[in-house]
Amino acid sequence: MNGSDFALHTDKYEINMMYAHWKHGTANDRAVFEAYFRKLPFGNGYAVFAGLERIVDYLQKLAFSEEDIAYLARQEENYDPAFLDMLRGFRFGGTLHAMREGEIVFPNEPLLRVEGTVMETQLVETALLNFMNYQTLIATKASRIVQVAQGDTLLEFGSRRAQEADAAVWGARASYIAGFHATSNMLAGRKFGIPTKGTHAHSWVQGHDTEEEAFRRYAEALPDQVTLLVDTYDTLLSGVPNAIKIGRMLESKGKRLLSIRIDSGDIAYLSKEARKQLDQAGMPYVGIVASNDLDEHIIFNLKAQGAKVNTWGVGTHLITADDQPALGGVYKLVAREKDGRLVPVIKISGNPEKVTTPGKKDVYRIINRTTGLAMADYISLYGEEDVTEGKRIKLFDPLHPYLYKHVSNYTAERLLQPVFEKGKLVYTMPKLDEIRRYHQERLKLFWPELLRKLNPDVYPVNQSVAVYELKMELLRAFAKEE
Numbered sequence: 001m002n003g004s005d006f007a008l009h010t011d012k013y014e015i016n017m018m019y020a021h022w023k024h025g026t027a028n029d030r031a032v033f034e035a036y037f038r039k040l041p042f043g044n045g046y047a048v049f050a051g052l053e054r055i056v057d058y059l060q061k062l063a064f065s066e067e068d069i070a071y072l073a074r075q076e077e078n079y080d081p082a083f084l085d086m087l088r089g090f091r092f093g094g095t096l097h098a099m100r101e102g103e104i105v106f107p108n109e110p111l112l113r114v115e116g117t118v119m120e121t122q123l124v125e126t127a128l129l130n131f132m133n134y135q136t137l138i139a140t141k142a143s144r145i146v147q148v149a150q151g152d153t154l155l156e157f158g159s160r161r162a163q164e165a166d167a168a169v170w171g172a173r174a175s176y177i178a179g180f181h182a183t184s185n186m187l188a189g190r191k192f193g194i195p196t197k198g199t200h201a202h203s204w205v206q207g208h209d210t211e212e213e214a215f216r217r218y219a220e221a222l223p224d225q226v227t228l229l230v231d232t233y234d235t236l237l238s239g240v241p242n243a244i245k246i247g248r249m250l251e252s253k254g255k256r257l258l259s260i261r262i263d264s265g266d267i268a269y270l271s272k273e274a275r276k277q278l279d280q281a282g283m284p285y286v287g288i289v290a291s292n293d294l295d296e297h298i299i300f301n302l303k304a305q306g307a308k309v310n311t312w313g314v315g316t317h318l319i320t321a322d323d324q325p326a327l328g329g330v331y332k333l334v335a336r337e338k339d340g341r342l343v344p345v346i347k348i349s350g351n352p353e354k355v356t357t358p359g360k361k362d363v364y365r366i367i368n369r370t371t372g373l374a375m376a377d378y379i380s381l382y383g384e385e386d387v388t389e390g391k392r393i394k395l396f397d398p399l400h401p402y403l404y405k406h407v408s409n410y411t412a413e414r415l416l417q418p419v420f421e422k423g424k425l426v427y428t429m430p431k432l433d434e435i436r437r438y439h440q441e442r443l444k445l446f447w448p449e450l451l452r453k454l455n456p457d458v459y460p461v462n463q464s465v466a467v468y469e470l471k472m473e474l475l476r477a478f479a480k481e482e
């Protein structure tokens with residue numbers, strides 16, 4: 001699917017609601033939706049927002065083709081042909097505010113705010129959540145791996161195990177945003193300018209009479225980028241000694257063996273022994289790449305065991321986020337047009353976590369002027385001025401409003417950026433390397449206790465008094481009496 005073929009990348013209920021609005025003459029009423037997730041994945045202390053590039057491409061190209069219209073005409077809902085005719089001219093004319101890609105984000109704060117007609121805001125729900133949820137999930141998983149790798153080189157190897165092609169390509173991009181250094185996926189490399197890296201497979205060694213011959217022929221063909229996979233037969237007795245022979249051959253030609261790769265067995269033990277052999281052979285410059293079902297926990301453990309690995313190839317566990325394969329981001333209506341005015345709306349649930357926070361809102365990062373560190377994220381109603389003017393504000397957790405403090409010594413950064421204004425793209429997409437740098441910079445705003453992978457501190461996401469009171473007011477209005 002290319003970007004212009006996504007109009008029907010939506011759930012049928014969105015089309016049905018659009019149709020029902022159209023039938024009742026309310027299709028062009030205004031609506032405001034916000035997208036957020038309720039729980040951080042992997043027990044992490046933060047998430048890394050990603051997906052905006054694809055969202056922008058999708059919204060820009062959003063249009064129904066004749067094939068789409070013909071398909072809709074065949075549905076058992078019997079949509080009125082006049083509705084389908086109207087869809088022919090449909091374009092996204094709404095307003096989108098979004099977090100920057102690479103931003104550090106937290107539960108229950110809007111990551112996207114979409115304002116427009118009920119038609120257009122409803123149609124885009126599925127695709128926006130699909131892009132945001134997957135890419136944010138993978139960027140967050142990758143960021144955890146980056147934290148434990150402590151500056152080692154990280155290669156994304158997941159394509160063959162990803163949930164299909166889009167996941168491989170966009171997952172490679174999300175990993176790069178979070179600090180991975182390269183991907184093995186050449187399409188992701190070409191599309192996004194991500195550096196690409198590749199070694200060779202076991203099949204290369206199996207495809208020759210001897211391991212030494214396989215290594216030699218590989219090195220002869222690609223003398224500038226030789227990484228040899230040393231574990232096909234016996235890592236320490238044949239793989240590394242053969243790699244050293246090839247290292248010598250390369251040296252005699254004024255070249256250098258770049259690295260060896262270990263893909264099975266006890267990586268801590270084998271890498272230490274391989275390091276010794278390489279050093280004793282006078283090749284301290286040869287790096288050691290490890291792969292084989294790695295994730296942040298195994299890398300952390302291998303480092304604790306003193307593994308002599310300087311490059312980690314990570315595939316399956318990263319690209320499938322296998323310990324939590326979905327981010328539960330939701331897209332909720334927060335305000336709608338009534339009698340010509342936008343009014344806040346609420347969704348009530350027996351599960352308190354699922355009660356929505358009404359009203360069109362903004363998110364600010366409150367930064368302590370003295371420490372330069374983030375103290376809390378602060379959700380205000382759109383247009384509330386105290387926070388933008390730097391006045392004294394009250395910080396409290398909406399779940400425990402009796403615990404609060406006032407702050408004045410802060411700067412407030414507005415996190416949601418204007419991306420589309422009434423259908424017009426007003427945002428200059430940063431280059432991928434800028435996004436990646438931005439992510440690294442943003443991490444510096446947080447204390448290390450929040451960034452650790454195990455039992456991190458909980459970062460406060462607070463609400464303004466006005467947001468809290470509006471929610472209470474709507475809850476009271478719907479309170480039941482028995």
Ligand SMILES: Nc1ncnc2c1ncn2[C@@H]1O[C@H](COP(=O)(O)OP(=O)(O)OP(=O)(O)O)[C@@H](O)[C@H]1O
Pocket residue numbers: 263264265266267268269291292293294298301302305
């Ligand atoms: N020293 C170690 N400490 C903790 N985990 C390790 C260590 N060495 C390897 N692992 C991890 O243990 C898992 C299984 O390793 P194992 O050696 O059983 O791999 P394997 O693929 O079964 O090996 P082989 O291909 O030799 O059968 C992998 O996820 C690997 O990354």
Ligand SMILES: O=P(O)(O)OC[C@H]1O[C@H](OP(=O)(O)OP(=O)(O)O)[C@H](O)[C@@H]1O
Pocket residue numbers: 157158160161200201202203263291292293294313314315316317
């Ligand atoms: O383990 P992952 O984190 O998913 O990383 C990708 C894996 O894919 C390759 O194995 P595969 O057995 O598919 O091919 P090979 O013959 O090249 O080893 C590679 O050797 C890694 O082990």
Ligand SMILES: O=C(O)c1cccnc1
Pocket residue numbers: 157158184197198199200261291313315
């Ligand atoms: O280049 C590699 O070593 C590689 C690429 C993809 C998957 N596994 C390994």
